[in-house]
Amino acid sequence: MSPFWSGWVIFLIVLNLGIALFLFVWAQRMKIPTQPDGTTGHAWAHGVLREGVRRLPLWWVILSAAGFVFAMVYLVLYPGFGGFGGVLGWTSAGEHEREAAENAARLEQVFAVLDEMKLDQVPSGHPVARLGRQLYLDNCAACHGTDATGRTALGAPNLVDGKWLYGGDPDTVVKSILDGRRGTMPPWGEALGRDGLVQVTSYVLALGTPAAETMTEGKARFETTCAACHGLDGKGNPALGAPDLTDEDWLYGGDFASVMASIRDGRSGQMPAWRGRLSEQEARAVAAWLYARGEKKPLARRVADETIAAAPSEGAAY
Ligand code: HEC
Ligand code: HEC
Structure with missing residues (x-):
């Protein structure tokens, strides 16, 4: 923030808070002259209503005072008083970075299991398999189907039947995902x-x-x-x-x-390469989910996938 705008904001804050504070204090202290009957003497509605004099209720005074204290403490601790950053040094960008770092650490922890465990031994309920499933649904389901049993119209193979075009060991499957594949059958x-x-x-x-x-x-x-x-x-x-x-x-x-x-x-049949869009860890997480899914031998969802394929908003639904 430039010094001018900082000064302008500070000026507005001081002015506003100052006026409010002045009115607040002044209202406590001022004496309103009263008539012998205890009213101000003002009569309304042809004398039916007369204006009384009451002190401000105590709860209102306490709440307002607390409001002023809060505003000032806030301006001391957090950014808001022009260019002054607050004594806590809090920034929204810093907050974002902290959360992003926490997230990355959590992911790191989730991925760590892939170094200890073979991809084809991760149980389907494991966080890394669940993450893999999410990535699968976002990136792969449009071609291979939501349950990974493949889509004939695209020549996209079933990925959970334990049979593989290019081999089923974890390294080969991860390579299929990261580098893509193009099977070429010549016309005869x-x-x-x-x-x-x-x-x-x-x-x-x-x-x-x-x-x-x-x-x-x-x-x-x-x-x-x-x-x-x-x-x-x-x-x-x-x-x-x-x-x-x-x-x-x-x-x-x-x-x-x-x-x-x-x-x-x-x-x-063309399998696009995902290197650059998925990290190696993410590709391994997807593969882990595919293996875990394969254990369960799911078969029934194919029809639903073909129906989705026929819908006009193909792709968007995933
Ligand atoms: C544009 C459609 C499309 C998308 C999207 C797609 N694939 Fe494929 N995939 C294919 C096709 C087609 C093949 C078969 C390639 C061939 O015939 O050589 C294939 C092959 C594969 C193979 C090799 C299978 C085998 O039997 O060896 C794996 C593994 C695979 N895909 C995983 C994935 C994963 C994981 C994703 C998401 C990250 C994904 N695919 C996204 C179309 C797609
Ligand atoms: C150059 C190697 C090559 C030759 C030669 C070849 N094919 Fe293929 N064929 C392939 C590949 C690779 C695929 C998979 C294509 C894909 O992934 O889209 C395939 C796919 C097929 C399919 C489709 C299989 C399916 O699951 O739908 C049939 C059927 C087939 N070939 C039959 C034949 C026959 C019959 C011949 C001989 C006349 C033959 N191929 C010659 C490489 C070959």
Whole structure:
């Protein structure tokens, strides 16, 4: 505050408090002349009302005096008297810093457990898992669903079924979160032709059952075209993020048309990188929650997520 404004504020405070104090003291001391009947002699409403003389009630005097004392003590202790900062040295910025530091210390304490415990052993009720859940809901639910069971429309995988495209050890999962992932499945429609496409699709859907062994054309095409990434047995390759094609889980849907579309047109699921938006500790907290959530094997909320996806305000709801 510049000296001028400081002086101006001090002037106003002194003036206001001074006038109020003067009136207060003066009112106590002044004597109002009274008539023999004890009134001031003023008559109102054609003589029906006459103005009496009363002392100010004691409680009012005490309360007002206390008000003056409070105002002055406050101005001595806290900022308010122009540029004078108050003898306590309190500032709102200082208060904010103190609270921020307290918060940071509390967070530090919450995160500390991640150094002692493996990410996949944190129980779901632990504060760090609860923090992870909050971060998950803020950042990830729009794509992976509020309960982390994935969203087919986006190719965002289920994160709580214990199966992982890129591997499920804590370091790999945290790396997926911080650096992002981009799985690239090339389009094979032209190379395979219509018949080839149908054969391979049938073979992929039969993978893991005895029927697959009888589909010789599909098998041969799969082994020459697809096995390099998905493996001879179709179980996928975590180094490439090539999914296991033998299980019941599908990133993009498991009906004939969806699987054929995946093979014909290719797919490219993109997981954004969160480095810079989430700290390493925060990413680890989210991973801890995912593991803790996985223990419970939740499955039922998928329908609700798909419904939210169809709502016009997508994203805002999270
Ligand atoms: C824009 C949508 C989107 C958002 C937001 C998003 N993800 Fe993903 N995520 C994906 C997609 C798509 C994939 C699959 C990538 C692929 O196919 O290679 C993926 C993959 C992953 C994987 C690897 C899964 C595996 O099986 O190996 C993890 C872990 C993951 N996401 C966690 C998260 C977390 C945690 C967040 C929030 C901090 C998040 N994702 C936010 C779309 C998203
Ligand atoms: C260059 C490596 C590569 C080759 C070759 C490849 N794929 Fe893929 N495929 C992938 C990757 C990576 C994904 C995951 C894409 C994503 O994450 O969006 C994928 C996804 C798929 C999917 C979708 C799976 C799901 O869960 O929805 C199907 C089906 C599939 N591939 C079948 C095939 C078939 C059949 C062939 C051979 C004609 C083949 N792929 C060749 C890498 C490959």
